[in-house]
Every structure is written in C-alpha cells, then in structure tokens.
Amino acid sequence: MPFIPHTKKDTDEMLAAIGAADIEALFDEIPAKLRIGSLDGVPEALSEMQISRLMHKRAAEDGTPQCYIGAGAYEHHIPAAVWDIATRGEFYSAYTPYQAEASQGTLQCIYEYQSMITALTVLDVSNASLYDGASGLAEAALMAVRSNRKARSGRILLAPGVSPVYQKVATAIASNQGITFASLPADPVTGTTDFERLDAGDDPVAVVIQQPGFLGTLEDVDRITDWAHEQGALVIAVVNPVSLALLKAPGHWGRNGVDIACGEGQPLGVPLSSGGPYFGFMTCRQQHVRQIPGRIVGRTTDLDGESGFVLTLQAREQHIRRSKATSNICTNQGLMVTAATIYMSLLGFDGLARVAAEAHRNTTRLVSGLLGIKGISRCFEGPFFHEVALQLEQPVAPVLERLADLDILGGLDLKTSHPDLGHALLVCATETKTDEDIDAYVSAMRNVLTTSARKSA
Amino acid sequence: MINKIAEKLIFEKSRSGRRAFAQAPMASAEVGIPAMYLRKDRPNLPEASELQTVRHFTRLSQKNFSIDTQFYPLGSCTMKYNPRACNALALLPGFAGRHPLGPESHGQGFLRCMYELQEMLKGVTGMKGVSLTPMAGAQGELAGVAMIRAYHEARGDHQRKEILVPDAAHGTNPATATMCGCVVREIPTDKDGDVDIDALKAALGPKTAGIMLTNPSTLGVFERRIAEVATLVHEAGGLLYYDGANLNAILGKVRPGDMGFDVIHMNLHKTFSTPHGGGGPGSGAVGVGNRLLPFLPIPLVGAAEKDGKTVFRWLAENELPQSIGRLSGFMGNAGVLLRAYVYMRMVGRDGMERIAEYATLNANYLMVRLADAGFELAFPGRRASHEFIITMRKEARTYDLTAMDVAKALLDWNYHAPTTYFPLLVPECLLIEPTETESKETLDGFVDAMIAILTDARENGVSFKEAPYNMPVRRLDDVKAARQLDIRFEPG
Numbered sequence: 001m002p003f004i005p006h007t008k009k010d011t012d013e014m015l016a017a018i019g020a021a022d023i024e025a026l027f028d029e030i031p032a033k034l035r036i037g038s039l040d041g042v043p044e045a046l047s048e049m050q051i052s053r054l055m056h057k058r059a060a061e062d063g064t065p066q067c068y069i070g071a072g073a074y075e076h077h078i079p080a081a082v083w084d085i086a087t088r089g090e091f092y093s094a095y096t097p098y099q100a101e102a103s104q105g106t107l108q109c110i111y112e113y114q115s116m117i118t119a120l121t122v123l124d125v126s127n128a129s130l131y132d133g134a135s136g137l138a139e140a141a142l143m144a145v146r147s148n149r150k151a152r153s154g155r156i157l158l159a160p161g162v163s164p165v166y167q168k169v170a171t172a173i174a175s176n177q178g179i180t181f182a183s184l185p186a187d188p189v190t191g192t193t194d195f196e197r198l199d200a201g202d203d204p205v206a207v208v209i210q211q212p213g214f215l216g217t218l219e220d221v222d223r224i225t226d227w228a229h230e231q232g233a234l235v236i237a238v239v240n241p242v243s244l245a246l247l248k249a250p251g252h253w254g255r256n257g258v259d260i261a262c263g264e265g266q267p268l269g270v271p272l273s274s275g276g277p278y279f280g281f282m283t284c285r286q287q288h289v290r291q292i293p294g295r296i297v298g299r300t301t302d303l304d305g306e307s308g309f310v311l312t313l314q315a316r317e318q319h320i321r322r323s324k325a326t327s328n329i330c331t332n333q334g335l336m337v338t339a340a341t342i343y344m345s346l347l348g349f350d351g352l353a354r355v356a357a358e359a360h361r362n363t364t365r366l367v368s369g370l371l372g373i374k375g376i377s378r379c380f381e382g383p384f385f386h387e388v389a390l391q392l393e394q395p396v397a398p399v400l401e402r403l404a405d406l407d408i409l410g411g412l413d414l415k416t417s418h419p420d421l422g423h424a425l426l427v428c429a430t431e432t433k434t435d436e437d438i439d440a441y442v443s444a445m446r447n448v449l450t451t452s453a454r455k456s457a
Numbered sequence: 458m459i460n461k462i463a464e465k466l467i468f469e470k471s472r473s474g475r476r477a478f479a480q481a482p483m484a485s486a487e488v489g490i491p492a493m494y495l496r497k498d499r500p501n502l503p504e505a506s507e508l509q510t511v512r513h514f515t516r517l518s519q520k521n522f523s524i525d526t527q528f529y530p531l532g533s534c535t536m537k538y539n540p541r542a543c544n545a546l547a548l549l550p551g552f553a554g555r556h557p558l559g560p561e562s563h564g565q566g567f568l569r570c571m572y573e574l575q576e577m578l579k580g581v582t583g584m585k586g587v588s589l590t591p592m593a594g595a596q597g598e599l600a601g602v603a604m605i606r607a608y609h610e611a612r613g614d615h616q617r618k619e620i621l622v623p624d625a626a627h628g629t630n631p632a633t634a635t636m637c638g639c640v641v642r643e644i645p646t647d648k649d650g651d652v653d654i655d656a657l658k659a660a661l662g663p664k665t666a667g668i669m670l671t672n673p674s675t676l677g678v679f680e681r682r683i684a685e686v687a688t689l690v691h692e693a694g695g696l697l698y699y700d701g702a703n704l705n706a707i708l709g710k711v712r713p714g715d716m717g718f719d720v721i722h723m724n725l726h727k728t729f730s731t732p733h734g735g736g737g738p739g740s741g742a743v744g745v746g747n748r749l750l751p752f753l754p755i756p757l758v759g760a761a762e763k764d765g766k767t768v769f770r771w772l773a774e775n776e777l778p779q780s781i782g783r784l785s786g787f788m789g790n791a792g793v794l795l796r797a798y799v800y801m802r803m804v805g806r807d808g809m810e811r812i813a814e815y816a817t818l819n820a821n822y823l824m825v826r827l828a829d830a831g832f833e834l835a836f837p838g839r840r841a842s843h844e845f846i847i848t849m850r851k852e853a854r855t856y857d858l859t860a861m862d863v864a865k866a867l868l869d870w871n872y873h874a875p876t877t878y879f880p881l882l883v884p885e886c887l888l889i890e891p892t893e894t895e896s897k898e899t900l901d902g903f904v905d906a907m908i909a910i911l912t913d914a915r916e917n918g919v920s921f922k923e924a925p926y927n928m929p930v931r932r933l934d935d936v937k938a939a940r941q942l943d944i945r946f947e948p949g
Contacts, residue, residue, distance in 0.1 A: 002804045002808035002809070002811045002812045002815075002893065003537070003538050003540060003730075003804075003893075003894045004811060004812075004815045004893050004894065005894065005895070005896040006815060006818075006896070006897065010896070010897040011818065013897070014818055014819075014822040014897060015818070017822055017825055017826065018818075018821045018822055018825050019825075020821070023814045023815075023817070023818055026814075026817045026818060026821055026840060027710055027817065027840075028840065029678070029679045029681055029839070029840050030679055030681075030707070030710060030711050031681065031683075031684065033684075034683070034684065034711045034715055034716055035710060035711055036583075036709070036710070036711060036712055036715060038806065039580050039581055039709050039806050039809055039810070040580060040806075041576055041577055041579055041580015041581065042577050042580050042581060042801065042805065042806040042809055043577075043802065043805060043806065044805050044806055044807075045802070045803060045804060045805025045806070045807065045808050046802050046803055046805065047803075048540075048542045048803065051542065051546065051799055051802050051803055052542065052545075052546060054802075055546040055549060055552075055570075055799065056546075056549060057566070058551070058565075058566030058567070058569060058570060059546075059549035059550065059551030059552050059566055060551055060566070061551070061565055061566035062551040062552065062555050062559075062563050062564055062565065062566040062567055063551060063563055064550050064551060064554055065559070065563055067554075067556050067559065069556045069558050069559065071558055072786050072787075073556060073557050073558070073786070073787065075554070075556070077480075077482075079477070079479075079480045079507075081507060081510065081511050083548070085511065085514045085515060085518065087544060088515070088518045089523050089524070089525025089526065090518035090519060090521045090523045090525065090526060091518050091521065091523070091734070091735055092523070092525075092539065092544070092732045092734060093523040093524035093525045093539050093732055093733065094521045094522065094523040094524075094733060094734070094735040094736075095522075095523075095529060095531060095534060095536060095733050095735070095736070095873070096733065096735070096736035096737075097735065097736060099522070099864070099868065099873060099874050100930070100933050101865070101868055101925050101928035101929070101930055101931070101932065101933065102459070102521070102522040102527075102868050102873060102874075102925075102928055103520075103521055103522065103735070104517075104520040104521070104928075104929045104930055105517040105518050105519065105520035105521035105735075106517075106521055106735035106736065108464065108466070108517055108520070109514070109517055109735075111466075111944070111945070111946070112466060112467055112468070112946070114944055114945050115466075115468065115501075115945040115946040116502055116503075118945045119500035119501045119502060119945075120500050120502070122498070122500070124945075125944060125945075126944070126945065128736070129737075131592040131593060131596065131737075131738075131785065131790075132592065132785050132786050132787075133786055134783070134785055134786035135592065135596070135784060135785055135786075142636075163786075165783065165786055166786065168782055168783045169782070169783045169784060169785065169786065171782065172603070172754070172781055172782030172783055172784060173599065173636075173784065176603060176606060176636070176637045176638040177636065177637075177638050178638070218490070218494050220493070221494075222493075244496065244500075245496070246488060246490065246495060246496060247490075247494055247495060247496055248494060248495060248496050248497075249496055249498070249500070252496075252498070264786065271548070271553040271554065271792070272553070272554055272555060272556050272557065273547075273552060273553050273554075273555065273791055273792040274552070274555045274556075274557050274559075274564070274567055274787070274788065274791035274792070275557030275785070275786065275787025275788045275789070275791050276557075276592065276738070276785065276787060276788070276789055276790040276791045276792060276793070277592070277737075277738035277740075277790035277791075277792055277793050278786070279737075279738075289942070295736065296944055297944065298938040298939070298942055298943055298944050299938070299943040299944075300933050300934045300935070300937045300938035300941075300943070301933070301934055301937065302930040302931040302932060302933050302934070303923055303931040303932050304931050306463065306930060306931070307463070308929075308930035308933045309933075310933045310935055310938045312935070312938040312939050312942070312944070313939055313942075315939075317628075318595070318628040318629050318631075318632035319627075319628040319629075319879075320628070321628075321632070322628045322631040322632060322641075323631035323632060323634065323635045323641045324635070325628070325632040325635075327632070327636065328595045328598065328599060328629050328632035328633040328635075328636050329593070329595055329596075330593070330594070330595050330628070330629050331593045331594075331595070331736055331737035331738070331739045332736050332737050333734075333737045333738045334733075334734045334735035334736035334737045334738075335732065335734030335735060335737065335738060336734075336737075336738060338514075338734075338735065341514075342510065342514050344502055344503070345467050345502075345503045345505055345510045345513070345514070346477045346480045346505075346507060346510050347477070347480055347481055347502075348476060348477070348502050348503055348504045348505070349499060349500055349501075349502040349504075350476060350481065350504075351476065351477065351480055351481030352481075352502065354481040354482050354483070354484055355481060355482060357484070357488050358482040358483075360488055360489075360490070361488075364489065383489075383490045383491055383494060384490075385490070400560065401560070401562070404560050404562055404563060409556060409559055409560065409563065412558055431482045
C-alpha cells in the first residue's frame with residue numbers, strides 16, 4: 001500500500017504521453033545485470049489496522065513504568081497543546097524554509113525560539129538548533145577552534161561534570177580534525193573541579209563546563225570561567241535549559257560570561273522517545289556569530305517595507321560554501337524547536353521556574369528518603385539541582401532489575417561510565433512525580449535492599 | 458488558503474503577570490540551593506494565556522506551505538505524503554514515554570521494531586550491516602566518510618585522505634569530507650550527465666580514500682557506467698560511498714550493494730516518508746558492505762535466542778571495538794525511526810517496487826509535458842529518474858524570465874517552487890521531483906501553471922521580478938537581513 005493514487009487509466013494515459021510501452025521501459029538505462037528480482041528482506045504489506053494492532057501490542061510490551069532515570073534525558077509534563085499544534089500538517093509536513101515567502105510560519109517560530117533561548121542563556125546569538133545536546137558539544141568544540149585563532153593546540157579541557165557520553169560523541173565527530181579532549185582534575189569529595197591541582201597545559205582552545213554536572217554536581221562556574229579566560233581559552237557551557245529557570249545563566253558566569261553555550265533541548269517539551277528526535281541548542285556572543293554552525297533566522301523587510309523573516313548569514317553553510325562551510329549540517333531539528341517554542345510560550349519564565357523548583361523539591365524528597373535506608377549514601381557532598389549520585393553497598397544492576405519487576409526504573413547504574421565510583425546509582429525525580437510515587441519508590445528500595453541483605457547474610 | 462494577516466511576535470502579545478495557569482505545577486517551597494549558584498535576573502520569556510499561545514502558533518502554521526496543503530515538486534528532496542498512521546503510532550505512550558536508558562526488559566517492543574528496521578534496510582539496499590544512529594543525511598555522510606578513513610587507518614594506509622566528489626554533488630558531500638579531515642577533489646561530469654571516466658582515472662591513485670556518488674545522480678539520470686566506476690575505484694584501493702538522496706528512484710529495482718558500493722546513507726525523511734518538520738528532524742541510517750562492518754557507529758540492535766524466545770539487546774563498545782563511535786547522546790532519532798518502520802511495513806515488499814515505478818512514471822510524464830510546452834530539458838536524450846532538470850537559460854536571456862522568477866511566480870499559483878540553482882553546473886535550472894504520491898491531475902495543474910507563467914513572460918511581457926504577490930509577505934530583503942542583523946527580539 002504505497003500511497004499511490006494512479007488509476008489504470010491514468011497510468012495508460014501517462015505512458016502514452018511519454019511514448020513508453022510500459023513502466024518497465026522507463027528503467028531501460030539501468031544495466032540489466034544490476035537489476036534484482038524480489039526484495040526478500042521486506043515482509044508483505046500491512047493495512048493501517050494491522051500495523052496499528054502490532055504497534056499497540058509492542059508499545060504495551062514496553063509499558064509505562066515509573067521512571068527515575070535522567071542522565072541527559074528528562075521526563076517532564078508536556079502540555080497537550082504543544083504536540084497538538086506541532087503536528088499540524090502545516091508544521092509537520094513543511095520543508096526547510098528556503099522559500100521564505102511560503103515559510104513565514106516556520107521562520108517566525110524559529111525567530112521567537114532564538115529570542116527565548118538567548119534570553120534563557122543571556123547570550124547574543126542563537127542558531128535554529130542542532131541535532132542533539134551531545135553532537136552540539138562536538139559542534140561547539142569545532143566552533144571554538146575556528147574562533148580562538150590564537151590557540152593552536154587543538155586541546156579542549158573538560159571540567160569533571162561533562163557527560164562521558166558527550167565526550168565520546170565529541171571525540172567521534174571532531175577528532176578527525178585534530179581536536180583532542182583532556183579532563184580537568186576532580187575533587188573526590190565534591191566531584192567538582194579541584195582548583196588546587198588545576199593545570200591548563202599548553203595553549204588550551206577552550207574549557208567545557210557542564211552545569212549541573214552529569215552526576216548532578218554543581219560547579220563554582222564563576223571561578224572556572226574566570227580561570228579559563230585567564231588561560232586564553234574560550235568557555236563552552238553545557239546546560240540543561242529547565243535548570244536555567246533557577247541556576248545562573250551562562251552569560252553571567254564569571255566576570256565576562258561564557259563564549260558559547262549549548263545543551264540538550266529535550267526537557268523543553270520533547271518526549272523521551274527512546275532518545276530522539278531531540279534538539280541541541282547553541283548560543284554565543286556576538287563576536288563569534290560568523291563561526292556558529294547551522295541555520296539562523298533574521299528579521300528583515302519585504303518590497304512593501306513590511307516585516308518578514310528569512311534564513312540569513314547563509315554564507316557560512318554547506319549549500320553555499322561546500323568544502324569551506326562551518327559544518328556539514330543542513331538540518332535543524334525544526335519540529336522539535338517548534339514544540340519547544342510553544343512549550344516555553346505556555347510556561348513562561350514563572351512556569352519554567354516552578355517546573356525546576358518542583359523537580360528540585362522532588363529529588364530532595366527522594367534523596368532524603370533513600371538516604372534513610374541503611375547501605376545508601378551520597379557519592380559527593382554539595383548542592384544539586386534534580387539529579388544525585390548515590391553509593392550502594394552492593395552491585396546496582398540486580399537491585400535495578402528487582403525494582404524494574406515492580407515497574408520502577410530506579411535510576412542509572414554508573415558501573416560502565418564511572419567504574420571508579422564502585423556501586424553507584426544516579427537518580428532523578430522531576431515534577432511529574434507525586435509524594436506518593438516517591439514514597440513508593442523509597443519503600444520498594446528498602447524492601448529490595450533488606451531482602452537481598454538477608455539473602456546474602 | 459495561506460494566512461496573509463501579519464502576526465505580531467508572541468513577545469508583543471505578552472502582558473506582565475499573564476499565565477497559562479494549567480501548565481505549571483503549584484509554587485514550591487523555598488529552593489535549598491546556595492545563592493551563589495542561582496539566577497538573579499528575569500529572562501524575557503512570553504507571558505501569555507493558553508488560548509493566546511494556541512491561537513498564535515496555529516496562525517503561524519497557516520503561513521506555511523506544507524505537503525498536506527500544497528504540491529512540492531522539490532528536486533532531490535522527495536516530498537511525498539507522510540502517512541498519518543506513522544506519527545500516531547510512534548507517539549503511543551509506551552514509545553513516546555520510553556527513557557533511552559531504560560532497561561532492555563522494558564524495551565523489547567521498541568528494540569524489536571529497530572531490529573526489524575535494520576533488517577529491512579539491509580534488504581532494500583543490499584548492504585550487509587545497518588546502523589540507525591545518524592540523525593540526518595549529513596550525519597550519515599559523516600559516519601560514512603569516517604568509516605572509510607577508519608578502514609584505511611586500520612590497514613596502515615595513512616596517506617589515503619582524498620575524497621573524490623562529482624561537481625554535481627550535494628554541498629554536504631564536500632563539507633563532510635572536510636569535516637572528516639579529508640581533501641576534496643572534484644570530478645567533472647560529461648555532457649550526458651555521467652561521470653567523466655577519463656577524469657576519474659586521472660584522479661585515482663595511492664592517495665584516494667574513496668568517491669562519493671549519488672545514483673541516480675543529482676542531474677536526474679542513472680549513472681550507466683557505475684560498474685566500471687566501482688571497478689576502477691576498488692582497483693585503485695578506494696571505497697565507494699553512496700549518497701542515498703535519490704534512493705526513492707530505484708527501490709526494488711537495483712540496490713547500491715549490488716552496484717558495488719561499500720557504504721551508503723539513507724535519508725529516511727525522503728525515501729521512507731518521515732516528516733521534514735520544517736527543516737528537521739531527519740534521519741540518516743547508514744548501511745555497509747563486509748569491509749566496513751566493524752566500523753559501524755554504535756549502538757546497533759542485536760537479536761539472540763534465549764529460552765526459546767528472541768531477545769533484543771543493544772550492541773555497543775564491547776561488541777564493536779573498532780566502531781567509529783557514538784554520534785548522538787543515545788541512539789539517534791528513535792521516534793523518526795519508528796515512523797520509518799511503520800511506513801515500510803505498510804508499503805511492504807511489492808509496494809517498494811511500485812514506489813520507484815510511479816515516482817519514475819510521474820517524473821517522466823511531467824518531463825515530457827513540460828518539454829512539449831516549450832521548456833528546455835538539460836539532458837534531453839535521457840530518461841528521467843524520479844526527477845529531471847529544465848533550464849531557463851534561453852528564457853532568462855530573451856524574456857528576462859529566470860529560474861528564480863519562475864520559482865516565485867509558482868508560489869502565487871499555490872505550488873511550492875522546484876529546487877532552483879542546483880546542481881550548480883546547469884545554468885538557470887529547476888530540478889523537479891514530483892514523487893509517486895501525486896496524482897495525474899496535480900501534475901497537469903502544475904504544467905498549466907508553468908505554461909501560464911511562460912506565456913505571460915513571452916507574449917504579454919509580464920515581469921515576475923516582484924512576485925510573489927499572494928503570499929503573507931512579498932520578496933524579502935536578504936541583503937538587509939545579513940547586514941543589519943536582527944536575530945532576536947529585544948524589548949523596546
């Protein structure tokens with residue numbers, strides 16, 4: 001059922017107009033020996049009703065468990081209006097807004113998005129978004145190398161909070177251009193940068209600071225920012241946009257603010273959906289505007305002097321500059337940005353601040369409940385936003401499995417990413433959880449730990 | 458009809474203290490984070506009611522062209538119908554709410570879909586392995602060229618850094634090669650639109666890492682000597698990269714793997730009908746032949762038998778130690794992949810072949826009708842693939858009717874413009890791709906519009922320099938936009 005409208009009569013008339021005997025004749029330029037028979041790898045077609053039944057069954061198999069995992073993707077309430085509007089055909093099935101006159105809806109939406117993201121981060125310039133937070137850091141690293149002409153080392157320093165996955169992605173994308181990443185020392189007590197042992201080495205291009213850190217820690221961002229600038233490095237902030245309703249904006253870090261901010265936009269109204277599609281946001285200071293990758297929308301006037309919107313500064317981009325472009329990127333995550341713009345409009349700053357405060361409150365309740373169980377302690381001292389790393393006295397995986405049997409996803413096992421932390425678990429409770437939910441998790445955890453302690457005794 | 462009434466910015470509708478009350482939780486108690494970490498300023502986000510917001514963005518949507526409202530004969534973009542079921546089913550709670558790091562026990566339904574998608578994509582491309590993680594065509598290209606480099610590096614062939622790219626290629630091809638630390642060499646095209654074989658032979662050598670080709674090419678014709686090209690490149694020690702932008706044209710007819718390609722990216726938002734979304738998300742799955750299997754980007758989805766049941770699980774660093782690594786925070790645009798999965802299951806085996814057939818029928822019919830109406834074809838001796846090129850060079854000279862003028866005039870006829878000024882080597886060109894989902898009536902209507910525009914210019918001396926007239930805005934000042942940058946709202 002390939003959604004083809006042709007009747008037999010249409011097809012015959014069209015072939016007659018072309019002067020071809022049959023459709024097969026249209027493929028006569030393909031060498032015969034390359035042609036294939038049947039596509040064995042593809043099953044027979046299903047009707048909408050059949051595929052619908054199949055997908056409902058599979059979605060039900062995955063269930064809707066209580067989720068306390070964060071680690072870069074966060075469950076938030078998404079107002080019904082957000083996706084109701086974003087999936088209107090006029091947004092959903094529109095093309096990239098190259099024909100500006102026929103794309104004013106998408107273009108104005110992106111302009112409003114750029115205005116909101118620059119306001120949240122307190123920086124001058126926003127692009128129309130990148131693929132996701134992790135690849136956004138890779139693009140920020142490449143951008144820093146282009147912008148910081150004085151530093152020739154290609155070395156980028158990472159504060160301890162930077163997500164190990166982001167580091168992997170940035171390495172995979174940027175290392176072919178001679179960029180290397182090195183870690184700044186961490187204080188084992190707080191999990192944040194150890195200022196006593198700081199050493200920039202030769203000629204660092206940039207310092208990346210993630211706030212909150214991957215393990216939920218909060219850095220003294222003012223101090224690292226100023227230190228980095230003293231070393232001649234640019235500062236790249238990786239931030240959670242919802243946290244910015246509470247936490248200091250990158251533009252206000254240190255004496256001069258950061259140079260580039262980026263991060264995962266998913267918390268702003270995008271469903272978890274197994275990891276995508278999300279969007280990466282990126283903002284920067286005015287002086288770096290010609291090095292920022294991706295699309296940018298600008299406001300201008302038309303022939304009648306009326307206001308309108310266009311893609312601008314396209315001379316940076318691949319379809320104009322080809323091999324000399326700032327990046328090969330030729331999409332933004334347009335639909336996700338549309339959703340995020342609607343989300344931010346519905347919530348406003350006060351609404352976003354309430355979401356952030358409630359997530360903080362819930363995580364505080366969860367953590368204090370879990371710390372009341374024997375055998376659980378915190379990995380690090382210090383304040384947190386909505387995520388905390390906890391130390392267990394036994395392997396985490398079997399504990400999480402038993403919680404999962406109760407339809408509770410109890411957090412992320414840090415064994416693979418942070419083997420040095422021993423039995424460590426990263427938990428997060430956003431505004432979507434009630435006190436009853438949290439108490440139920442704490443009591444389930446108490447049961448699991450007590451029974452397994454009894455078993456091992 | 459497109460909404461022509463100007464819409465103020467949402468910021469200009471904002472009133473201090475106004476809220477969408479249902480959308481935020483109740484105010485929490487004091488936050489226990491020390492002041493040094495906290496924000497003191499109040500960023501300017503809109504303050505609007507729920508109705509205001511809904512009305513604002515609904516009205517903005519009405520200022521767009523879209524597939525659901527207009528015909529998009531947009532060459533190289535495959536703007537086919539995006540079936541509604543694909544969206545509805547990808548947003549089922551079990552899928553939309555699933556955390557990417559959730560356990561495999563709560564992901565078997567999703568993982569099974571991804572595994573089967575990998576298998577189906579292998580089937581339609583003739584490749585040996587597929588990774589779904591690249592988040593757009595350009596990222597698939599990046600993965601592909603990075604794999605080619607990793608392959609040569611693993612063999613100690615460190616000097617192979619030259620990527621050959623035809624002059625007709627998409628801009629992403631040379632940009633990607635540069636991003637991967639490679640040097641780009643352009644190969645010219647001969648007058649029939651095929652790769653210039655002598656130039657190719659001259660360019661091949663011990664520095665050749667590979668060649669990036671689109672087939673059918675961006676000129677809308679099938680590269681007839683592809684087998685010879687593949688042999689030459691392989692004999693020189695290089696690999697062949699297939700840009701899947703035009704895969705729609707050959708589904709079920711011929712497979713890149715059988716043509717000799719070592720790596721391919723697929724644009725699922727083109728061939729497999731996931732939405733363009735006003736410029737993304739895309740999805741650029743990659744497929745590889747045997748040589749590049751160890752280098753695929755992770756994670757992949759694997760299947761194993763356990764207690765008589767098939768169990769699906771992630772394959773990552775441990776299983777693919779030579780992988781080029783991770784390209785996204787999780788596994789790429791999973792929700793887009795689900796939409797592609799639903800689409801492919803609905804189309805099915807025989808449907809795949811019908812897609813190529815009717816996309817090609819529509820393109821050839823439209824080409825013949827426009828040629829009969831007096832438009833000049835760029836490659837008149839050739840079959841169209843699923844797209845073709847007309848050139849306005851004569852009309853531009855004689856009546857000052859340029860490709861851009863036709864594009865803008867078509868908007869007033871309620872048709873989206875074809876792709877203009879690409880590929881770069883055909884002057885004043887319009888690249889036209891109707892796709893298989895458009896009816897004969899739509900194509901005939903488009904031909905009528907094209908004839909009317911040409912007739913107006915030729916016989917009535919009408920100029921379209923100031924078109925469009927019936928859109929929400931007239932032609933916009935790009936130069937002013939770049940010179941007097943206004944890229945965010947600032948309260949007055």
